[in-house]
Amino acid sequence: MNSQPTQLPAFNAAQAIRLAQETLDIEAAAVLGLKQNLGPAFASAVQMMLLVRGRVVVMGMGKSGHIGRKITATLASTGTPAMFVHPAEASHGDLGMIKSVDLVLAISNSGESEELTAILPMLKRMGAPLIAMTAKSDSTLARHADVFLDCGVEKEACPLNLAPTASTTAQLALGDALAVALLDARGFKAEDFARSHPGGALGRKLLTHVSDVMRSGDDVPKVGPQASFSELMREMSVKGLGATAIVDEHLTVLGIFTDGDLRRLVEKGIDLRTTTAQQVMHPKPSTIARDALAVEAAELMEHNCITSVLVLDAAGHLCGALNSNDLMRAKVI
Missing domain, CATH: 3.10.580.10 (CBS-domain)
Incomplete structure (x- = not known):
């Protein structure tokens, strides 16, 4: 059995910098491209999240799930009660965490994540409104949604156009856009932010008497x-x-x-x-x-x-x- 270590190709510093610059250009273009897709659907999503009596339940698989967790944290810290529910776990009991008074924000670039599509009928049956953040308007997720938010990008920053890179950046930016629009609609102030961040520098400044x-x-x-x-x-x-x-x-x-x-x-x-x-x-x-x-x-x-x-x-x-x-x-x- 050959135990010799695998030889790595010679490191090319110039190539690394060039690829890094291209990555940033592609991801910046992906974020800017979202602007043209913002319209009535985005406003409807903000209004639905503003009026929900329960929590915003964010769901997503894989990389979209990681982005979903960050969006959940941003929403919660800016005045919108939110929680993340893993779609796979939802099929095995965690669906009980979601109530009819909640709103589901489901994130999937393809809109065909099996774990998500499997629970869509149950979500519709319980009456929880559904906002889909996906790149495919004709996907299963988009067709079941009350509101479809287009987060599609022209290409991934990955040279193979495979690894979620520009697409997850777009999801994250669109989530931030929702959070910012919501905090403004709520009249959320620095003092409110401090109350949810008592351990941070801002919290100490605004809450310590x-x-x-x-x-x-x-x-x-x-x-x-x-x-x-x-x-x-x-x-x-x-x-x-x-x-x-x-x-x-x-x-x-x-x-x-x-x-x-x-x-x-x-x-x-x-x-x-x-x-x-x-x-x-x-x-x-x-x-x-x-x-x-x-x-x-x-x-x-x-x-x-x-x-x-x-x-x-x-x-x-x-x-x-x-x-x-x-x-x-x-x-x-």
Whole structure:
């Protein structure tokens, strides 16, 4: 038995780059070619998906199935409840996941995938509307559909014109077009997107409030206006914020003293041993409401070139504090 490794042909870098460029040209042309096919059928599909009382059930086999899973994720994250059901598994029990209030988006380049066509009669019997995304208007899938979306391409990017390449790119782009049209029709906003992406950067920026990241209670550095300078510095040192609020007996903020203020006083040569907090504080400091977004606090700090800010409750009393390090730990900045 010959155990010698198969000899690979010599690698041609120029050929690889040329084929890559041709692939991108073919797939770009495939996507642009979809534009001429968009019309009343596309608008009908969007309206049907907008009005469905249940979920959009996406189905597809092979490469179309992979594209279908991505389209499902895009729809779900942009305000359209969606789930993916594998056509082969549907014939063995998963069809029970689909209800008459749902809508089926079936994807197949040929429109003749056996696993899909086998369950079409059952889908029609249960009354679930069917949108077909296929390249063949006369295919079994297209003929059974309530709406036919043409995703046909002139040729695949594969040099053999066999491997699904341009066709799957077209399916993906058409799915994105549906999702974008739907989110606009729903009035879907950045805040809605953030609610479905709480772990992402956008979610943290749009869902994290000042109250979620601020220091509160005994962790908030504060002294009265008559506190000695040593008391002031001790409070700053213990609480580690780099600043101390000066408040009256009702926790109304009178001013703030920061590390920067200390450096400036030292540079002026002022004898600090006999001063009080009120004498060295910076009056009317920047403050922010506890229910404001944490990203607003970050913008406030950046705009005023400061590294900490005091937090006020609805009555205008001191209830917290935070600095840029707090925001960085929360990954807001």
